[in-house]
Amino acid sequence: MCAVLSLGLAASVLAGASAAAEGPGSDFSFDYTNSPDTNGALEFGGTKLEKWTLTEITVGGSSVLGWCSGTDAGSTSWGCSYAPAGGLPAGDGVIVVTDSNPGRGAVLHEAFFTVIGGTAEPPPAPAPMTAPPPAPEPVVEAEEPPAVAVNPLAGWTFDIPGIDLRNVHPGDRLTFKGAGLPSGITISAELHSTPVSLGAASVGPVGAFTLVATIPKDTPPGDHTFVLTASGAGLPATASERAVSVVAAVPLVIETETETKVEEVEGVEATGDDHGTVAGHGPDQVEEANILTHGLPSIDHILADPARIPAAFGAGLVLILLAVLPAHLLNATLSEQYERLTRRVPHLRRTPRWLLAIHAYIARAPVIVGLAATAITAFLFGLADPHFGFNEHSLRLFVAVTIALFTVTYLANLVTRVILKRTWAVDVTIAIRPLAIVITIVAVALSRVLEFSPGFLVGLVLGLSIARDAADKHAWKAVIVRASVLVAFALISWAAYSSLVENEALGHGFTAELVLEIFVAIATEGIVMILVELLPLHLLEGERLFKRSKLLWAGTYAVVLTVFILAVVPWEENWRQLGGDAFGWFAIVGGFAVVSVAIYLYFRFIATPIEDELDEENVEPTDKEPVAIGDDI
Numbered sequence: 001m002c003a004v005l006s007l008g009l010a011a012s013v014l015a016g017a018s019a020a021a022e023g024p025g026s027d028f029s030f031d032y033t034n035s036p037d038t039n040g041a042l043e044f045g046g047t048k049l050e051k052w053t054l055t056e057i058t059v060g061g062s063s064v065l066g067w068c069s070g071t072d073a074g075s076t077s078w079g080c081s082y083a084p085a086g087g088l089p090a091g092d093g094v095i096v097v098t099d100s101n102p103g104r105g106a107v108l109h110e111a112f113f114t115v116i117g118g119t120a121e122p123p124p125a126p127a128p129m130t131a132p133p134p135a136p137e138p139v140v141e142a143e144e145p146p147a148v149a150v151n152p153l154a155g156w157t158f159d160i161p162g163i164d165l166r167n168v169h170p171g172d173r174l175t176f177k178g179a180g181l182p183s184g185i186t187i188s189a190e191l192h193s194t195p196v197s198l199g200a201a202s203v204g205p206v207g208a209f210t211l212v213a214t215i216p217k218d219t220p221p222g223d224h225t226f227v228l229t230a231s232g233a234g235l236p237a238t239a240s241e242r243a244v245s246v247v248a249a250v251p252l253v254i255e256t257e258t259e260t261k262v263e264e265v266e267g268v269e270a271t272g273d274d275h276g277t278v279a280g281h282g283p284d285q286v287e288e289a290n291i292l293t294h295g296l297p298s299i300d301h302i303l304a305d306p307a308r309i310p311a312a313f314g315a316g317l318v319l320i321l322l323a324v325l326p327a328h329l330l331n332a333t334l335s336e337q338y339e340r341l342t343r344r345v346p347h348l349r350r351t352p353r354w355l356l357a358i359h360a361y362i363a364r365a366p367v368i369v370g371l372a373a374t375a376i377t378a379f380l381f382g383l384a385d386p387h388f389g390f391n392e393h394s395l396r397l398f399v400a401v402t403i404a405l406f407t408v409t410y411l412a413n414l415v416t417r418v419i420l421k422r423t424w425a426v427d428v429t430i431a432i433r434p435l436a437i438v439i440t441i442v443a444v445a446l447s448r449v450l451e452f453s454p455g456f457l458v459g460l461v462l463g464l465s466i467a468r469d470a471a472d473k474h475a476w477k478a479v480i481v482r483a484s485v486l487v488a489f490a491l492i493s494w495a496a497y498s499s500l501v502e503n504e505a506l507g508h509g510f511t512a513e514l515v516l517e518i519f520v521a522i523a524t525e526g527i528v529m530i531l532v533e534l535l536p537l538h539l540l541e542g543e544r545l546f547k548r549s550k551l552l553w554a555g556t557y558a559v560v561l562t563v564f565i566l567a568v569v570p571w572e573e574n575w576r577q578l579g580g581d582a583f584g585w586f587a588i589v590g591g592f593a594v595v596s597v598a599i600y601l602y603f604r605f606i607a608t609p610i611e612d613e614l615d616e617e618n619v620e621p622t623d624k625e626p627v628a629i630g631d632d633i
Contacts, residue, residue, distance in 0.1 A: 030097060030109050042088060044095060044111070045070075045079025054078060055106070056098040152182050153230045153238035160226070163288070165244045170217045171386070175294045176201075176228060178240075179208040185232040189213055191244075192225040203230075204300035204502055212294045221248040288393040291385045292400055292517040295524065296567055298498035313565050326596035333600045370410055378402040396514045404521030408486060408529060416482040426474045476548040479541045483530045483556055487563065490526035493519040494567050527564045534560060 029046035042059065045068075054071035057064050059082055065071065070078035097109040158178040168174070176189055181203045189198040189211055198213035211228075224244050231237040302309070361369065378401040388394045420426040497519035534557050536546035546553045 030111060041081050041083035043079070043081045045077065047077050048075075048099065049101070050074055050076050051101070053100045054097055055100045056096075058096045060093040151236060151238065153185070153232070153235055156181055156230055156238065157240050158187075158228050158242070160242065165242065168215060168244050168246050170215050170219045170246065170248075172215045173289045173291075173293065174213060174215070175289065176211040176213065176226070177209070178203075178228075179206075181207050181209065181230060182232065182235075183207060185209075185230050185235075187211060188229050188231070190227045190229075191215070191219065192227050195227075198226075201301065204298070204303075206300070206502055208502060210294060210298065210301065210501055215246065219246050221246050288387075288391070290387070290393045290397040290517070292397060292520045292524075293393075293513060294501070294516070295520040296494060296497055298501045299495065300498060300502050302566055309566070326593035329600040330596040333603050337603055371406065374405045374409065375402055378405055381405075392510060393513075396510065396517055400514060400517035400521045403518050404525050407489060407522050408526040412482065412485045412489060412526070415485050416478060419481050419485075420474065420478055424474055424477060426478070476544045479534075479545045480552070480556060483534060483545075483560065486526040486530040487560055490523040490563060490567070493522040493526070494563075497523065524568050527560065527568050531560050531564045 029048075030044070048054070051073055053073045054065075054068070057068055057071070057080060064080060064082045067082045068078060068080035070076075095111045099107050099109070101107065156178065158176050160174050160176055163172070163174045176187075178187065181187075183203055183205050185203040186200060187203065187209050188200045190196060191198055196216055196219070199211055201209045201211035203209045222245070224246055226242045226244055227239055228241075229237050229239045378398055381401045382388045382394060382397045385394065385397055388397065497516055500516060500519075534542035534545065534553070536542045536553060542553065542557070545556065
């Protein structure tokens with residue numbers, strides 16, 4: 001059968017042509033025809049310049065230059081008759097002609113065609129061929145088993161650093177830590193066999209979590225299990241367990257020169273060594289927790305679980321109303337009445353020589369005295385820890401609190417003094433009042449009774465004093481500068497603590513825990529101190545800032561209150577430990593608040609003002625008497 005061709009659109013496409021005057025439109029022709037008597041041959045050709053050479057001719061991608069004539073230089077016409085064996089296949093095709101012109105380079109010419117009939121008559125049958133070898137056996141490929149979803153929570157574990165799990169006591173604080181988990185996973189902790197919730201935490205952006213918990217006080221002695229469950233959206237809850245032994249109480253250790261006696265408590269196996277140490281609380285337990293260990297939530301921990309923030313705000317308001325505000329009202333009242341109280345002591349009407357010598361030494365060496373008073377206060381602060389004693393976790397507590405008190409009192413006051421001096425040329429001195437140590441003793445005693453963080457109650461021993469003739473003009477500046485310095489110290493400490501905890505940069509050990517506890521103490525003491533001092537109440541420093549600018553006071557206090565609620569307020573797991581004793585706890589704190597407020601109101605509205613008593617005793621204050629700024633007591 002002969003092939004029938006449909007004439008297509010002929011086109012010329014330049015490829016790398018130069019800017020010669022000769023062009024394909026006038027110097028080259030390209031057409032093709034089909035003759036039925038050619039038995040399916042495809043015939044095409046045209047004209048060209050004599051100097052041109054057709055270097056390549058293809059049909060459907062196959063070279064047909066051998067089927068053509070007149071393609072060399074010297075010819076002005078050319079033609080091709082392409083009749084492949086078996087005829088032309090039906091369908092579309094393209095003819096491509098490439099010429100070579102020394103004046104303008106190579107040019108492509110294309111023409112499209114379509115075979116719309118059948119192919120040519122079939123060629124003669126081929127010669128018989130030998131039988132092909134038998135086909136190989138088909139290879140059956142084994143089907144791959146369906147993919148099994150991998151649980152990213154499978155096999156996860158956690159650590160409890162610094163705790164001897166064979167000797168844990170009711171009321172002990174411990175820290176659960178884990179890493180390598182997907183961000184946003186919720187970790188819930190329970191104490192089995194009877195499940196008791198210990199709290200929950202969220203995995204941070206780096207895949208780690210930290211959960212601080214307290215063993216319930218009513219936990220019976222015996223073998224128990226910590227069960228931490230990781231759960232998340234679309235993932236099966238996966239638990240990880242650690243065995244723990246709870247003992248009833250810490251044995252009483254009595255040391256003598258010749259032997260160590262350990263008083264046995266019923267149901268508890270007493271253990272001891274030549275130094276009277278008790279298992280789980282000896283100096284070899286360098287990572288045992290104290291009241292500052294992991295006492296702050298990290299910034300990433302808060303950002304990963306923002307739902308806790310409203311509860312923290314509620315807890316913060318309770319603290320301010322029932323504990324912080326009354327305690328510092330009492331502290332400030334006693335501070336202002338310092339002169340009245342000392343004059344009420346008969347022996348102090350005639351100042352003893354030894355007391356004059358102490359005052360003189362304080363004036364000569366305020367730094368040494370301030371450091372000594374700070375160290376004494378830190379030691380008293382440590383007594384608020386039920387396990388405070390001659391052990392390494394107590395040493396960490398003492399060192400951390402000493403450094404923190406030095407930072408938020410002496411160092412903060414020194415920075416404030418320098419700023420006031422250089423900015424407004426105001427002379428400020430650092431004042432020391434040893435009565436603060438007495439107040440600290442009372443505060444620590446209360447904290448042990450209330451089982452409350454003494455960071456909210458302890459009195460400080462250093463403050464600032466501005467000369468009275470400059471107080472009216474510059475006292476509010478001293479307040480705002482000192483508040484800014486303390487907030488900066490607290491935020492820097494909180495950020496450093498968060499970074500070290502989330503990245504576990506320090507590892508575990510005495511030095512690592514000490515560094516973390518220093519940051520916790522600085523943030524806690526600094527924020528709590530300035531939080532109450534900025535309240536706009538009589539006897540408190542916030543009153544001076546409030547009178548100067550209510551807008552400035554509101555902005556400053558909002559910043560301090562936000563940091564306090566997010567960083568310092570005990571987190572959810574700490575409040576949970578109140579349990580069934582909540583009513584009694586609130587009754588005690590409420591009673592303390594009533595007594596503190598009553599003392600404040602008495603001296604505010606009933607007691608004779610100090611100035612009137614001075615007039616009756618013919619004692620006139622001088623204009624140069626300093627005005628206290630901060631914790632000057």
